[in-house]
Every structure is written in structure tokens, then in C-alpha cells.
Amino acid sequence: MTLGSDVRGDxxxxxxxxxxxxxxxxxxxxxxxxxxxxxxxxxxxxxxGVACGIKxxxxxxxxxxxxxxxxxxxxxxxxxSSAAAAPVVLNRQRCRLGELRVVTxxxxxxxxxxxxxxxxxxxxxxxxxxVATGVAPEQVAIASTGEIGTYLPMDKVTxxxxxxxxxxxxxxxxxxxRSIETTDAFQKRASLEVSLDGGTVRLSAQCKGAGMIxxxxxxxxxxxxxxxxxxxxxxxxxxxxxxxxxxxxxSVDGQLSTNDTVILMASGAxxxxxxxxxxxxxxxxxxxxxxxxQLAILTVADGEGALRVGRVVVHGGDPADAELAARAVAxxxxxxxxxxxxxxxxxRIVQAVGAALPGSEVLPVDIAIxxxxxxxxxxxxxxxxxxxxxxxxxxxxxxxxxxxxARAGDPGVEVLFSDLSHEYVTINAEYTx
Amino acid sequence: MTLGSDVRGDxxxxxxxxxxxxxxxxxxxxxxxxxxxxxxxxxxxxxxGVACGIKxxxxxxxxxxxxxxxxxxxxxxxxxSSAAAAPVVLNRQRCRLGELRVVTxxxxxxxxxxxxxxxxxxxxxxxxxxVATGVAPEQVAIASTGEIGTYLPMDKVTxxxxxxxxxxxxxxxxxxxRSIETTDAFQKRASLEVSLDGGTVRLSAQCKGAGMIxxxxxxxxxxxxxxxxxxxxxxxxxxxxxxxxxxxxxSVDGQLSTNDTVILMASGAxxxxxxxxxxxxxxxxxxxxxxxxQLAILTVADGEGALRVGRVVVHGGDPADAELAARAVAxxxxxxxxxxxxxxxxxRIVQAVGAALPGSEVLPVDIAIxxxxxxxxxxxxxxxxxxxxxxxxxxxxxxxxxxxxARAGDPGVEVLFSDLSHEYVTINAEYTx
Numbered sequence: 134m135t136l137g138s139d140v141r142g143d144x145x146x147x148x149x150x151x152x153x154x155x156x157x158x159x160x161x162x163x164x165x166x167x168x169x170x171x172x173x174x175x176x177x178x179x180x181x182g183v184a185c186g187i188k189x190x191x192x193x194x195x196x197x198x199x200x201x202x203x204x205x206x207x208x209x210x211x212x213x214s215s216a217a218a219a220p221v222v223l224n225r226q227r228c229r230l231g232e233l234r235v236v237t238x239x240x241x242x243x244x245x246x247x248x249x250x251x252x253x254x255x256x257x258x259x260x261x262x263x264v265a266t267g268v269a270p271e272q273v274a275i276a277s278t279g280e281i282g283t284y285l286p287m288d289k290v291t292x293x294x295x296x297x298x299x300x301x302x303x304x305x306x307x308x309x310x311r312s313i314e315t316t317d318a319f320q321k322r323a324s325l326e327v328s329l330d331g332g333t334v335r336l337s338a339q340c341k342g343a344g345m346i347x348x349x350x351x352x353x354x355x356x357x358x359x360x361x362x363x364x365x366x367x368x369x370x371x372x373x374x375x376x377x378x379x380x381x382x383x384s385v386d387g388q389l390s391t392n393d394t395v396i397l398m399a400s401g402a403x404x405x406x407x408x409x410x411x412x413x414x415x416x417x418x419x420x421x422x423x424x425x426x427q428l429a430i431l432t433v434a435d436g437e438g439a440l441r442v443g444r445v446v447v448h449g450g451d452p453a454d455a456e457l458a459a460r461a462v463a464x465x466x467x468x469x470x471x472x473x474x475x476x477x478x479x480x481r482i483v484q485a486v487g488a489a490l491p492g493s494e495v496l497p498v499d500i501a502i503x504x505x506x507x508x509x510x511x512x513x514x515x516x517x518x519x520x521x522x523x524x525x526x527x528x529x530x531x532x533x534x535x536x537x538x539a540r541a542g543d544p545g546v547e548v549l550f551s552d553l554s555h556e557y558v559t560i561n562a563e564y565t566x
Numbered sequence: 567m568t569l570g571s572d573v574r575g576d577x578x579x580x581x582x583x584x585x586x587x588x589x590x591x592x593x594x595x596x597x598x599x600x601x602x603x604x605x606x607x608x609x610x611x612x613x614x615g616v617a618c619g620i621k622x623x624x625x626x627x628x629x630x631x632x633x634x635x636x637x638x639x640x641x642x643x644x645x646x647s648s649a650a651a652a653p654v655v656l657n658r659q660r661c662r663l664g665e666l667r668v669v670t671x672x673x674x675x676x677x678x679x680x681x682x683x684x685x686x687x688x689x690x691x692x693x694x695x696x697v698a699t700g701v702a703p704e705q706v707a708i709a710s711t712g713e714i715g716t717y718l719p720m721d722k723v724t725x726x727x728x729x730x731x732x733x734x735x736x737x738x739x740x741x742x743x744r745s746i747e748t749t750d751a752f753q754k755r756a757s758l759e760v761s762l763d764g765g766t767v768r769l770s771a772q773c774k775g776a777g778m779i780x781x782x783x784x785x786x787x788x789x790x791x792x793x794x795x796x797x798x799x800x801x802x803x804x805x806x807x808x809x810x811x812x813x814x815x816x817s818v819d820g821q822l823s824t825n826d827t828v829i830l831m832a833s834g835a836x837x838x839x840x841x842x843x844x845x846x847x848x849x850x851x852x853x854x855x856x857x858x859x860q861l862a863i864l865t866v867a868d869g870e871g872a873l874r875v876g877r878v879v880v881h882g883g884d885p886a887d888a889e890l891a892a893r894a895v896a897x898x899x900x901x902x903x904x905x906x907x908x909x910x911x912x913x914r915i916v917q918a919v920g921a922a923l924p925g926s927e928v929l930p931v932d933i934a935i936x937x938x939x940x941x942x943x944x945x946x947x948x949x950x951x952x953x954x955x956x957x958x959x960x961x962x963x964x965x966x967x968x969x970x971x972a973r974a975g976d977p978g979v980e981v982l983f984s985d986l987s988h989e990y991v992t993i994n995a996e997y998t999x
Binding site: 243250280282284470559 | 646647649650658676683684714717906916919924940943944985988990991994995
């Protein structure tokens, strides 16, 4: 998430047109289909979003999501940053993260680097939500996104919480979604139906993020709801690996936010049980993975100013080296500028890998762009320049890097990343705190 | 160094107007003064630069620097990249790096990622230089800068080496300087006089670099000459720490080049001896340090598209943490975009430090920008916003970060860095390999 609260103009955002599962890097499992409405919350949830005046534009900036099930189950992941924002600190210290009933989120102010006062403010948001919804404070998680180093306007926020809780409804998806947006250019959201043994469950999510995106061990803001009856064990076991395979594999600008938060809530309202290790668990995990992965790719595609999405896959090497190499390529401003320009500049990939894995011996690395070999054993190869230039003008570009020791069938280490554009510089240089 | 050979127009470059020691972050020692001509080579050196046709523009692209002293002494540092270019590999494997007599350098082609053929080409450049100058091949170092993954046009290069060696002269500084330029916007060069016990010696340097700059253990291209009679020990002992205090403390884009090379050559022609550990050694080291540091800052100031130079200094923490934090700030595209925009966006600094030093406890970091405190104990402080905005519109901006455990007098860990501009994106997205 980034510092600008709403710098991209006034038109209301919508989701990208077309099917949700649009990336060639995600395959929707056969038992998952899109709900008829992209704004369908699962049974047992109510949501709302209102404008309370944090964003100068008057757009939505407070959202509340409530899980009404008798025994809600939840799981959460947060940023590992040691500059974690007050809401993250509060959630860790004061919430029963496996039994959350409510999430209150605001945009326009990150409540980060705000010290004791920020923690007190966060506790007041939690407390006023608890009072307004009749839920124990420990079951209310909070999240913020927006500018770092400024304080929440508490009068407005408290009023906003009250206003939002008064209009909670099963149709509140859109308003909640709008209340978490900052520099996003389109909405990253999902509303799916998942066929399980015992019936069909719903799975939905609202996600935001445009800059300061390179989550590790956690992610940007993403709220996930399901009416499946997840066991507590299942919820815990599902979320972390799914985040690891989705939001932790993306980078817009290599920057780790102070506010990254993912929260999964299950109402159980469908009555369809999902126990850890069951067949339903495997099917639900596939659905969750596909959804999170598509949302992560949408988040990259909506990287500030992004035109294209790159995917680097590193095969071979030891896992730590492969990870270093993949991150180095994904975060290289030279590689990202070339991606933006539709330039098949593989020399910059060689550079990034060589820098990530220093050594006095030349590393015999192989590189292919969109399947066209460009480098073998560390050296240039003759290539079809025209085919290559054609390939890199697409909207999704794949870079394959093979280090020594790669074995057949090795899936490799991937990172998905956005390009570096003029608009990224404009958004981040010309927006003044 | 970067991939573009000469994308910045056709006007010949010059040095920046004004005194060489222009940065407030470098103080010229009292015993060092600028030579009357910025193009003065020390006694015992001849240089040349010619156009041989590697650069499509027809600009200079082959340079030769010869040390004529009876017992030349040298020292060299190279990139730690495991994608090191052929000339770097050749220098390491085949040169007597303490007794170099000649350096041959080309721009327009990095001879990197060129495999066996690239190594053969490099050996031919070394060999033809050796023949043309009558020097043993092991005393000829070579260097290249330019595009990665393309081969040297050997017919042109061999002719260029011959042409250059025919016009070697004590007045060849300018031509040599021109032959190493790629996307540089101005010349980074020095010609100094250093008062030592026993007489005055000369110290000069030619330096290039505009993108792909974040040297570790070595640097971009920098050639240093002196007529001091350095002992072999002294040359070795001098270069590495001086590089560590200058070029290893800068970052334009966090990218490590495949071709980074620094070579110091001493002709001894002045007859003024500099032995390791002597008083002259200390005085010479001060002069070398100041020169290298100013050249490093000029290199940052000439970062592709750069408008301002930032200096981050991290006090406290353990040394590894301080280094991580300083690099994270210097390489953060968000911090760099704010530097470009003249935006005192300290929240991005908090973010970068928090991400570099993950932890579940909030880190009580203090931050000041140009001496104005903006964050104390990890939280915002009331500040003079007008003074702050004034300060960040200057051409050199200092960021001071204090981690727990800082002690009085601790000089801190510094990194000097450039801003992220539209021009950086233009240069690197629109230049096609």
C-alpha cells in the first residue's frame, strides 16, 4: 500500500473486465466457478463502507466487515516489518486471531510511525467497533492504509465506525471494497463458488495495493470470507501456505509495507465442513490458492503505473540462491524498465543474477524469454530477434533462468513483478505528503 | 556502467564547472590542490583515445593509458559479480596486477556474457596492445563498458588499438576520458597536486558511470595515475580501503555492473617515495581518499536522470544492521522518487528501515532530514514543515537515522544515492539493445 490516499482521479473504480481467472499463470480448478455477481458476500457476512472524511476527496474511507456465524473461525498474517503500524501491533497483542468476528479498516491514513498515540487511536477504533457491533474487542481486528506518520482524525473515524455499523448489509461488498482503496487503478476482488462434498460454499475477497508491495510472510490488505465451516486448525493451516504461494511471490517495487494484513474469516453458514487434512480441505485449499494467486497477479498488474507483468522462474541452484536470484531480477530497476519498454534486454538479467550470486567464477546461467533461449552457459546465443521482440510486447512476459544443478520437473522459484514506468515516478515523486 | 553506448546527444561532454571539490561531504586536505589544467597527466604517463567504430555515433571508443616509469607499480579492484565480463576475468587470470604498464579500454560493448569467444577477444585486445606498445601481455590490463551480450567488433578494435598507441601523448587525458564514456552526462575526472615530504606529486583520474551503479568490493570504471614512487605494498594497501570509502558507498540504482574496474598506476617519475606506513603514505592516502570520494559523489550526481544526491547516515545498531538499513533507504524506489520530487516523505524512510530489519517489536528509530527531526522513537514528531520543505529542495540532502545503541562520536554508516527520475525510466526503457 502506498502513501497517497487517492491520487488517481475521481471516477469510481471497477474490477477489470472479463473473467476473474485471466492470467495464464493461474488455472482455475474444475470445482471452482465465478459467482453470478462479483459482489456476492458468502452467507453469514455483512459489510459496509462509508466516507468519514479521512480522504480529502470525500471518497469511502471506513469499512466494516462482520461475520455473523455462531462460531466464527479466522486466521491472519501481518507484515514482518519492525516499523509495523499501530493496527498491526494492536491485532497481534490484543486480538484472538483465530476467533475474529469483525474487521474495521480505514484508508487515507496508515496510522504508522505514530507511537503511543497511534496505539491508543487503534485501540479506540477497536473499542468503538466493539461497542457498535456488540462484539468483544478481542474479536475485532483493525487495519489501515494510507499515509505514514500522520494521526487518524479520531472524531471523524469514530463517527465513521458508527455510521458504517448502522448500514451493514449482505450487499455491502462494493462499499467495503471502495473503503480500502488508495492509489489502486482497478478493483482486486473475487466472488467464487466452490463445490465441496456436502454442498457448494462461497469464497470472496477484497484486496488493495498498488505501491510498497513486496510482501514477505504476509501481504498487503486482503480480506477473505467464506461460508464454509472451517475448523480452527484448517483455517490456520490454509492461510499461511496460500499467502506464501501468492502474495509473497509478488513485487511491485521491492518495498515492504508497514501495514500488510491478510485476514480470512469463515462463518460456517453453509454447514459444509472443512476439516484439516480432509478431501474437502484439499479442494478448498485449491480454490483458495487459485483465488489468492489471481488476486496477487492483479495486484502486480495494478502496480503503480504498471503496463506489463513479468514472471521470473529460477530453476536449479540451492533454494536460497534461487530465491536471491529471482528477487534480484524482479526488483532490478533496469530489468523493470526494460519490461516497461518492451525491450528484450536479457543482459540486465545476467547482471542481476551475477550481482545476487557474487563469485570469482563465471556462473554458467541459462536464460530464456518467453521460451526463446537468449543466454546459455553465461554467454549470448544466436536467437530469433524478431520473435523475441514480438514476445516482449505482450502483457505477461515470462523469464526462465536455469542455474547449475537444475533437475527435470523442478518447478523452480518464481516471483511475479511489475514494470517500472514514468507513471510510477510521477505517482511517487509528485505526490507530497 | 550501462548498456547504452551514447544516448545523450552529440555535444562533447566536459567536467562540471567550478572547483573539483564541490560537495559539502568531501573536504579537500590542506596539502592537496587542483592542478592548473584539469587535463594534466602525472609525469611518466601517456594516453590516447580514438574512434574505431564500436559506437554507432562515431565518438571515441578506444582508449590506451601507458605508464612509462622504469618500475611501474599498480593495484586493481574488480566487480564481485559472478557474471563478470571477459576483460575482468582475463585481468584476474592473466595479469600481474601489481606491475601493470598499460590499460586498454573500450566503450560501446561490455564484452560481458560472451563466453569463450569473449575471453578470446579479450586476450586479443591484450595481445595486440602488448605488441603495439612493446610491453609484456601480463602487464596489459583491459576494460570494457557498454552493451552486455554483444561481441567486440575485433577488426575495428584491433585497428583502434593500433591507432591509439600511435598517438599516445602526455596530453592524451581528454581523448582517453572521452573513450570511456557511455550514458555519462558530464565528465568525472581529476587532476590534483599533492604536497609530500620530498616534493609535490601529481594525482589524476578518469572515471565513468551513469547507471548500473552500486559497487561492492570494486566499482565502475576508474583509472588513477600518479607520479609518486609508490612501493608495491603501499599501492595495494591504498586502493582497497579508498575504494571501500568511496565507490562502495554509492548507489545509483542498486545494480552491480559486470564490468566494474578500478586501476591505480604509479610511475614513480616524481622521485618522491611513498612507503606503506610512512608520513607520506598518510598524506597520499588522504589525497587519494578525497579524490575518490569526490569522484564517487560526482558519479551519483551523474546517475541516469539524477537531479539530487542523497546521503543517508545510520548511527547505532550493529554494523550489519546499520549497513542493511542504509542500503535499504538508498535503494528504495519510494525514497528515491521522493528525493527527486523534493518531497520530505520520511514515512518511506521508516518503511525502508522497518523492512530491512524485520521484527515483531517496533524499532524505536530516530530520523532527521537536513538536521530537522521528523521521527523519534519510531513515531512522528512535530516539525517545522516549511523549513523541511525548503531543505529538501536543495541539490544535496542528508538523512540521519539513529538506531538503538548509538554512541556519541560514532561516525555512522553512509550511503550516497541518486534520485529516481522520469529520465532514468526513459533512458532505460526506451533504449533498445
